[in-house]
Amino acid sequence: MRLGKTAVVLGGSAAGLCAAGALAGHFDRVLVLERDELPAGAEHRRGVPQSKHPHFLLNSGRRAIGALFPGFEDDLIAAGGLHLMPSMDAAYLDGEGWSARKRGSMTMVYGSRILIERVLRDKVRGLANVVVREGVTVTGLSTRGGGTAGGGVTGVDFTASTGDEHIEADFVVDALGRGSSVGDWLAAAGWPRPEIQTLDAKVTYTSRWYDLPAPARRPASWWWRHLVIMPTPDKGEHPAEHEFLVNFFPIEGNRAIACMGSWGLEMPRNTEAFVETARRVRTPLFAAAMDRCAPVSEVHLTRSTGNKWRRYDRLRTPPAGLVFVGDSICAFNPFYAQGISSAAASALLLRDHLARAGRLDAKFSARFFAAQRKLLRVPWRLAMARDQGYACAVGTERLPEWRRRLVEAVSGPAFSLVVGAAREYDVVDEHFAKVFNLDESLGDMMRNPRVLAGLVRYRVRAALGKHRVPFGFDPQAEPPATDYSPGARESTETTAAAR
Template sequence: MRLGKTAVVLGGSAAGLCSAGALAPYFDQVVVLERDELPAGAEHRRGVPQSKHPHFLLNSGRRAIGALFDGFEDDLIAAGGLHLMPSMDAAYLDGEGWSARKRSAMTMVYSSRILIERVLRDKVRELANVVIREGAAVTGLTTRDGRITGVDTDGGHFEADLVVDAMGRGSSVSAWLVAAGWPEPEVRTLDAKVTYTSRWYELPAPRPATWWWRHLVIMPTPDKGEHPAEHEYLVNFFPVEGNRVIACMGSWGLEMPRTTDAFVETARRVRTPMFAAAMDRCEPTSEVHLTRSTGNKWRRYDRLRTPPEGLVFVGDAICAFNPFYAQGISSAAGSALLLREHLDRARGLDARFSAKFLAAQRKLLAVPWSLAMARDQGYECAEGTEKPREWKRRILAAVSAPAFSLIVGAAREDDVVDEHFAKVFNLDESLGDMLRNPRVLAGLVRYRFLAALGRHRVPFDFDAQAEPPATDYSTATAR
């Protein structure tokens, strides 16, 4: 069923490409307008500075993109993406020491952002009615009688039956709408002052015999006493395609290294020597890349009394998250799939369509938003409309880390808790729904009771100064 002649997508990154796949069955032509000249291969470009840092493709995102583009995951893996089980393939330092290695319910696909977008571009270019216009800077929107009717660019004008804003955090669309007479949308914000810095490395060949792991994760210390600032870092030694890794250090409210020398020296002060030792075995292939634009920001277009007809928003253009939580691409893909579902049921692109889509999208975005708030609201350095009162912030700061450790610990030993924790992490279930599940609550209480007695099926807190243990403890959870 065709709903119009032309749909226009503003932005050619992951959110825009997913949107093009959602629109293609319902319009004669879909035009993707991208400011950059797009590379033929998996290469960095100016418009996606985040591509230089690690990106997780969560299960919800994998499924959404797979529904939009048949065979996407197979193509991503064929291009070098890695299908791994983090609990078996990642060395995870949480609490006082390394966690045990064991099988779990969660698998993930690891790759660089640039490879994800390259495979997406290939998929979009297979669609006969989609065209990508490169080097096209969008300069404004045209409107008539409460409806968006077209898009102006520095190279001309495009009439449109539907426009998708996928221009990211810096989108100018809200300002253009205000200039056209719409009220400014409410904006919810919380910036926890996250800064992170990354450097790319080539892995040694062959890999060292002790490297059973593919991914190193070092969580911030639970120690409340005196310790080096670097012990507060969240650290990743993140595998990507092409026998490469991204070494990444990030923090809430702390200064991060900007030069290669400072990066290497800082790595030696994180709370395990394994991170710096792994970097020493690898060959650096890039400079240091630092990012500060990490605040959570939700433009509440759903609360406008009369939202503009003929316009929808996908990805960071409507809701941007702290990138630490790896929710961006998966949330954008989920919104694009939701758009396709609403287009499939639509009888027209009128005010009713806009209101129904925005209401459904609000429910979709509330899940990752609540997860980001649960962590970031506890930081004293956080600023924004969602900053809680001090008494509430203190409570959140006091309980969030222990609560997370409780869930992680219970998931080690209880398959049901593990299954639901994997769903929450992958945006398939809200944290609230998980914690209202009687079986999950029983598992948490049981684990806490047995832990108080020192009775654990699966050991943990292995010496952080030593190599992470390679022993597979999967059978311990089967008893």
């Protein structure tokens, strides 16, 4: 059902493109306003500085984008995206050493942010009633009845190369990201400023792109595609680099992104420091992998990583004709890979609400905000569960010191318990994968009786030294290539005996 003539999306990044897909079936015309000149291919651009770092597309995001743009995942893989099973294709260093390699319940599509956006742009270009205006700057909103029960947004002001322009709009979606000025424009028009929840754990991360060697030139021990090094659990003296979260992240085109990040620590800013710092992380494998590759970029550093939730859902009289998706409403610590997936889920939620809408009034906005609040609460609580434990964290959501210390003391061992139990019990693995992919809340997982039983069984067996799957392999050695999946070793041994 058509709900109006014109809908306008502010911003043409991943969130805005997903929003355009959600709106296309409900308005005669959808106009996307983007400041940058968008490249035809997979290229970096000024408006997305984080495209130079790794991006996970979580399963919830894959499904949401696929619902908005059928065939998206197939197109992403055809363009070079890698469909992998992390538990089999990733070397994972957690706790005291390498984890075992075994089949799990989770698969992921790996690719760069620029590839994801290029495929999304191609999908949007296939929508006959969607127009993307590039090289324009949104400068304001036109409104009526600011702050009153009948108030709403009626149009958008923007500047193009030809001068100032205005377009009347039946509906507007803000996808301008962390730096969105829409809240200021609403306040100037008479609406109260929304409450803003913040927590900045001072995360900094730095990345460099590499060309991988051809498969035939890789060492025999290099079975893995993705390398993950978690921060050390050691509370004693150790190099600062042991506190880093490290990824050697595979992307399209036989390339990888080497990335190091930390909470509250200084990170290397140039190539020489990057290479030297890599040699001091918890395992020599990271630097050794970089040494076998050819660098194809400079070092890229990002500090804008705080969690920020603008609580438009708490306005008594939200403006009609305006909603928010992506970082413009809720931005997360990028370490947790929740941004694109949460934005896509919000866009899909918007499409579902539009399909049931009779009028696009303030009641529609309030219903959407309430549903979006429930959706965003899941990734928000996951981000808080870790970031609130850091002494360097600042913001409205910083805990009293005694609670912060409690979170700091409990979160690491609790995470290791879940990861360990997931190695040995399928039910824990399945639900942990759902939590990681934003398909289930952490609270729901921890209230599941079968999950709790698995955690208890694992803890008891661990105390007795009776592990089903080995772990803690020497981090100074190569990660084990052995497949420890149930039945895999027996099959291998039977085949070897038959020979």
